[in-house]
Amino acid sequence: MKNYIKYLFIAIAAFAFVSCEDDPELLGYRVEANVSSMNFTAVDASAQTVSVLATGQWIAVAPEWIKLTPNYGTGNQTVTVEVADNLDTDGSVAAERSGVITFTIGDEFAEYSEVNVIQEGDPDKKPAEVEAISVADFIAAPESGSVYYELTGAIANIANSYYGNFDIVDETGSVYVYGLYEAQGGSYGAFEDLGLSEGDIITIRATRGSYGDLIEAMNAYYVSHIPSLVSIKPTTVSLPIEGGDFELALVYKGDNFEVTINDEAKSWLSMGTIRPDGDTTRVSFSALANDAEPRQAQISFTSTRLSDGTTSTVTVAVDQDGAIVTLDATIAEFIAADENPNISYRLQGMVKEIQNNTWGNIVIEDVSGEVLVYGLLTEEGGESQQFASLGIKVGDVVTLVGKRTSYKGTPQVGDAYYESHYSPVEATVTEFLAADESSNVWYKLTGTVKNITNTEYGNFDIEDATGSVYVYGLLTGLNGESKQFASLGIVENDNITLIGNRAAYKGDPQVGNAYFVSKN
Numbered sequence: 001m002k003n004y005i006k007y008l009f010i011a012i013a014a015f016a017f018v019s020c021e022d023d024p025e026l027l028g029y030r031v032e033a034n035v036s037s038m039n040f041t042a043v044d045a046s047a048q049t050v051s052v053l054a055t056g057q058w059i060a061v062a063p064e065w066i067k068l069t070p071n072y073g074t075g076n077q078t079v080t081v082e083v084a085d086n087l088d089t090d091g092s093v094a095a096e097r098s099g100v101i102t103f104t105i106g107d108e109f110a111e112y113s114e115v116n117v118i119q120e121g122d123p124d125k126k127p128a129e130v131e132a133i134s135v136a137d138f139i140a141a142p143e144s145g146s147v148y149y150e151l152t153g154a155i156a157n158i159a160n161s162y163y164g165n166f167d168i169v170d171e172t173g174s175v176y177v178y179g180l181y182e183a184q185g186g187s188y189g190a191f192e193d194l195g196l197s198e199g200d201i202i203t204i205r206a207t208r209g210s211y212g213d214l215i216e217a218m219n220a221y222y223v224s225h226i227p228s229l230v231s232i233k234p235t236t237v238s239l240p241i242e243g244g245d246f247e248l249a250l251v252y253k254g255d256n257f258e259v260t261i262n263d264e265a266k267s268w269l270s271m272g273t274i275r276p277d278g279d280t281t282r283v284s285f286s287a288l289a290n291d292a293e294p295r296q297a298q299i300s301f302t303s304t305r306l307s308d309g310t311t312s313t314v315t316v317a318v319d320q321d322g323a324i325v326t327l328d329a330t331i332a333e334f335i336a337a338d339e340n341p342n343i344s345y346r347l348q349g350m351v352k353e354i355q356n357n358t359w360g361n362i363v364i365e366d367v368s369g370e371v372l373v374y375g376l377l378t379e380e381g382g383e384s385q386q387f388a389s390l391g392i393k394v395g396d397v398v399t400l401v402g403k404r405t406s407y408k409g410t411p412q413v414g415d416a417y418y419e420s421h422y423s424p425v426e427a428t429v430t431e432f433l434a435a436d437e438s439s440n441v442w443y444k445l446t447g448t449v450k451n452i453t454n455t456e457y458g459n460f461d462i463e464d465a466t467g468s469v470y471v472y473g474l475l476t477g478l479n480g481e482s483k484q485f486a487s488l489g490i491v492e493n494d495n496i497t498l499i500g501n502r503a504a505y506k507g508d509p510q511v512g513n514a515y516f517v518s519k520n
Contacts, residue, residue: 031058031105037116042093043085050079050115054105061194063099064183066117086119096121100224104195111253112227130205136172139215141208151175151217152203154228154313155196164191168202168217176214180204181221190222198235199228199314229254229312230303239320243287245272248316250281254303259283265297269318287320294322294342326401330479332368335411337404347371347413348399350478351392360387360416364398367477367515374407376400377417396423397442397478397499424499430466433509435502445469445511446497446520449490458485462498462511472505474498475515488516495520 034051052058052073059072060079067082081101088094101115132150133141141149153170164180182190184205196202202225209218230252237246250257261269272284285299297318304311326344329337334345349364349371360376378386380401392398402416424444427435432443447464454460458474476484478499490496496519503512 030055030111031103031113033101033103033113033115035115037118038081040083040117040119042120042122043087045083045085045119047080047082050081050101052077052079052103054103056105058103058105059195060101060103062101062117065097065119066099066101068101081117083117083119086121093122093125095125096123102224104227114224134172135168135170135175138208138217139173139175143208143210145207145209145219148205148207148219150203150205150223152201155198155200155202156315158198161192163188164196164220166198168204176216177204177206177220178209178211178216178218179220181219184221194222194225195227196225197228197231199230199312201226201228201310201312226310226312228314229305229310230257230301230314232301232314232316235314235316237316237318239287239318241290241321241323243268243289243320245284245286247282247284248299248301249277250283250301251279252281252301252303254305254310254312256304256306257281258300258302258304260300260302262298265295265318268295268320269297269299285318287318290320290322292322293325294340295320330368331364331366331371334404334413335369335371339404339406341403344401344403344415345413346399346401346419348397348479351394351396351398354392354394357388358385360390360392360418362387362392362398364400365478367475367480371411371413373400373402373413373416374405375414375416379419380417382417390418390421392421393423396421428466429462429464429469432502432511433467433469437502437504439501439503439513442499442501443511444497444499444517447495449492449494449496452490452492455486456483458488458490458514462496470508470510471498471500471514472503472510472512473514477516480515488519490516490519 031052031054038048053076057074060068062068065084069080086094086097096119098116098118101117102112104112130148130150135151135153138149138151151168153168155166156169157167159165164177166177167174168177179188180191181187203223204217204220205223206217206220209216233249259271261271268288270286272286275282299316299318300313302311302313322342324342324344326346329345329347331347331349334347347364349366351362352365352370353363355361360373362373362376363370364373375384376387377384378390398421399419400416401419402413405412405414422442424442427443427445429445429447432445445462447462450461450463450468452460460471461468462471473482474485475482476488497517498514499517500511500514503510
């Protein structure tokens with residue numbers, strides 16, 4: 001379990017109420033309904049009213065079968081509540097149903113009041129049971145598009161505020177909600193209308209689905225929510241390499257608030273002063289300079305209402321720049337890496353295809369795989385649209401540096417720049433033997449395998465019509481493995497193509513740094 005730095009602060013002021021029997025006076029952001037529950041008949045139910053007492057602008061939300069007139073207003077007002085007939089699809093009376101009307105005020109730092117609505121139904125019909133489960137149990141449940149589960153947790157990581165894409169988090173875990181209807185069988189667009197925000201405690205019903213390897217709550221619809229007791233701005237902080245100070249603006253409605261910095265960040269991130277600023281509490285932090293890789297921290301703010309134990313938490317993500325790291329990688333390692341703008345990769349590959357000779361859209365491959373390079377600068381910080389000037393052609397081996405990016409989920413090399421390349425010289429054995437020794441010039445030899453002396457490293461002679469030369473070890477391919485010659489399945493008299501340097505041992509010519517290309 002992670003360790004945390006925790007800071008707990010008790011509220012020094014609370015909202016006060018002054019009331020009389022008939023007309024309570026409300027101080028601060030407050031909204032109240034004069035009833036806590038309402039009951040309606042199954043069909044032809046008479047309209048009822050709710051008296052709303054509010055200090056400012058308020059909004060009311062409810063399931064689609066409950067009609068509110070008006071559903072928003074300013075100050076004290078009377079709201080008419082009507083319900084649709086409670087019928088099954090065959091026209092008969094359905095099972096009893098219930099819903100919640102939520103009145104909220106105060107924008108994102110909302111206070112709220114709830115009215116429970118119960119509508120009668122056929123006593124012989126049992127309401128469809130929806131099991132309330134934890135996020136962990138939901139994730140472990142079998143996938144089904146027809147079985148609904150009820151989840152309650154905090155809203156986090158809102159990806160789309162129109163469709164309602166977010167994470168729902170409880171003490172057991174987190175799961176992605178792929179869109180939120182305002183009611184079962186309803187439509188999107190209600191997320192903002194409901195006034196939902198990060199930190200709110202929401203109850204939804206959803207089926208257990210997935211997209212690829214990602215488990216998701218699908219066909220989700222809104223049941224109810226409790227506005228967050230805490231809100232923070234901003235929710236993301238970006239820091240330079242040099243570090244520095246920053247301040248967060250906190251508004252909390254509970255009786256206290258707690259600040260938590262994750263353990264991994266406590267060596268470089270610390271909390272400073274806390275100062276009141278009207279209804280806002282401003283909390284300062286300080287970050288040390290970063291001389292290593294980019295790093296991240298999470299600062300959580302939790303507020304608790306002691307009267308009922310309700311707790312809300314919001315988290316601020318802190319990202320600090322670091323040195324741009326360049327890692328050597330095979331193409332397979334590159335593809336498997338996460339996208340990170342602060343990490344570059346040095347790749348070497350044989351040019352398999354040139355898709356655009358101006359921009360430098362090329363496909364490169366090594367023994368581990370292939371990947372598209374989406375454009376190539378002439379050097380770091382160099383020119384674009386000048387790929388042709390580099391003289392690279394299909395079959396050349398290029399070394400470049402770029403970042404792991406993707407297009408529609410397919411990995412590719414982005415922000416790439418050229419470092420070097422070589423064009424293997426196709427040569428006969430006699431031409432190879434006549435060449436000078438060099439580790440910078442590469443030759444492509446094709447011939448017959450003879451006299452295998454080591455099946456682990458791959459020591460043998462390669463022979464063509466012009467002569468024979470000793471190969472001192474053979475990698476499985478470009479950027480391939482050594483000591484894996486047997487895995488290539490090469491036997492005496494096979495005809496193969498390899499690439500290597502003109503080398504020598506005690507004056508005897510040999511092929512050095514050789515790698516396998518193909519068996520012909």
